[in-house]
Amino acid sequence: MKLRLFALIGSLIIxxxxxxxxxxxPDPENTLYLxxxxxxxVIELLPKVAPKHVERVKELAREGFYDDIVFHRxxxxxxxxxxxxxxxxxxxxxxxxxxAEFSDTPFVRGTxxxxxxxxxxxxxxxxxxxxxxxxFLNGQYTVWGKVVEGMEFVDKIARGExxxxxxxxxxxxxxxxxx
Numbered sequence: 001m002k003l004r005l006f007a008l009i010g011s012l013i014i015x016x017x018x019x020x021x022x023x024x025x026p027d028p029e030n031t032l033y034l035x036x037x038x039x040x041x042v043i044e045l046l047p048k049v050a051p052k053h054v055e056r057v058k059e060l061a062r063e064g065f066y067d068d069i070v071f072h073r074x075x076x077x078x079x080x081x082x083x084x085x086x087x088x089x090x091x092x093x094x095x096x097x098x099x100a101e102f103s104d105t106p107f108v109r110g111t112x113x114x115x116x117x118x119x120x121x122x123x124x125x126x127x128x129x130x131x132x133x134x135x136f137l138n139g140q141y142t143v144w145g146k147v148v149e150g151m152e153f154v155d156k157i158a159r160g161e162x163x164x165x166x167x168x169x170x171x172x173x174x175x176x177x178x179x
Contacts, residue, residue: 026042026148026175028174028175028176028178029058029174029175029176030045030046030047030054031043031044031045031174031175032045032057032058032172032173032174032175033171033172033173033174033178034066034169034172035169035170035171035172036153036154036157036167036168036169036170037167037168037170038153038156039152039153040149040150040153041147041149041150041151041153041154042147042148042149042150042175043112043145043146043147044146044147044148045057045058046105046143046145049101049103049143050101050103050114050142050143050144052099052101053098053101053114053123053142053144054144056095056098056124056125057125057127057144057145058174059095060093060095061172061173061174062173062174062177065085065125066082066125066169066171066172067171068168068169068170069082069084069085069087069168069169070082070087070162070163070166070167070168070169071157071158071166071167071168071169072087072089072161072162072163073089073161074158074159074160074161074163074166074167075159075161076131076159077131077132078130078131078134079128079129079134080128080129080131080154080157081115081126081128082126082127083115083125083126084125085125087162088162089126089162092124092126093124093125095125096124097121097122097123097124098114098123098142099121100120100142101142101144102120102139102140102142103139103142104138106133106138107130107134107135107137107141107143108130108133108146109130109131109132109151110129110130110146110148110151110154111129111130111134111143111145111146112127112128112129112143112144112146113127113128113130113137113141113142114126114127114141114142114144115127115128116142123142127144129147129154
């Protein structure tokens with residue numbers, strides 16, 4: 001009887017372990033590595049939520065556009081913004097602006113949204129990472145990703161508008177391309 005009980009328990013443990021290891025593993029084509037001086041931030045891209053924005057950020061990352069760009073606007077308790085090659089908040093890539101892809105995906109801690117002007121269809125290359133939930137942004141800004149690892153490094157980004165000594169993106173790359 002004890003032997004059957006141990007066999008049953010062992011089978012359950014094996015089944016639970018198998019179920020856990022079969023959990024969705026990250027898709028390297030839809031994962032970004034955002035390297036900062038303090039460590040690596042892993043971002044899950046959301047192509048089903050914002051396909052055009054995801055394609056744009058992957059295109060720019062593959063071109064090396066984001067490498068060495070500063071976080072030019074970092075508001076404590078709110079978000080860290082980057083993606084402007086001029087470092088002023090007024091610049092972007094040479095590609096055309098994108099139409100908004102608003103969704104019901106909420107802005108929670110670690111959500112990545114497309115920065116834009118007051119025109120909803122003006123997102124280009126700039127983006128922001130929220131430090132905490134920001135429900136007032138829901139449905140107003142395009143969500144294209146979420147931090148799945150390394151939020152502790154985002155938390156260390158220097159604050160300011162602009163920061164006195166801004167942190168920079170060391171390198172941003174699509175995981176499928178990482179060497």
